[in-house]
Amino acid sequence: MLQTDTTNQSVSNRFEKRGAFRVSNPVLSVEIDGIKFSTENWSLNGLLLNGVPDPCKLDTLVEGIVGPIGSAEMCRFGGRIVRLDQNTMTTAIELDEQSADVAALLPLWVLKYGAR
Numbered sequence: 001m002l003q004t005d006t007t008n009q010s011v012s013n014r015f016e017k018r019g020a021f022r023v024s025n026p027v028l029s030v031e032i033d034g035i036k037f038s039t040e041n042w043s044l045n046g047l048l049l050n051g052v053p054d055p056c057k058l059d060t061l062v063e064g065i066v067g068p069i070g071s072a073e074m075c076r077f078g079g080r081i082v083r084l085d086q087n088t089m090t091t092a093i094e095l096d097e098q099s100a101d102v103a104a105l106l107p108l109w110v111l112k113y114g115a116r
Contacts, residue, residue: 021043022041022048023041023114024040026069027039027068027069028047028066028068028069028109029066030049031065032053032062032063032064033064035053037049037051038051038069042106044095044103044106045095046079046082046092046093047077047093048091048092048093049090049092051089051090052084053081053091058081058082058083060080061078061080062079062080063077064077065077068109068112071113073109075101076099076102077099077102078099079095080094
């Protein structure tokens with residue numbers, strides 16, 4: 001379980017996440033250090049995960065794989081944790097510049113899997 005004194009923590013990020021266009025369908029599977037999470041929603045700049053990786057700290061760099069649930073299409077990503085919320089048990093990850101492949105695939109996944 002996450003060890004923190006506050007219920008909602010965040011750090012500054014390059015993008016204004018709260019104003020970004022968010023997509024919730026298709027739900028993505030995100031695997032970090034062998035642990036799978038689903039997305040609450042996502043944008044071209046980041047992912048909001050259902051759950052909190054353990055251990056987890058703000059501004060931590062993370063790497064993993066992401067793809068639509070139920071699909072074999074997966075892609076590697078890198079980013080950093082920019083928000084933790086124990087009340088809603090969510091983790092926000094800002095994708096880094098090296099995750100351009102993910103940003104290119106996300107719109108295609110909406111078209112291909114979003115109607116399911």
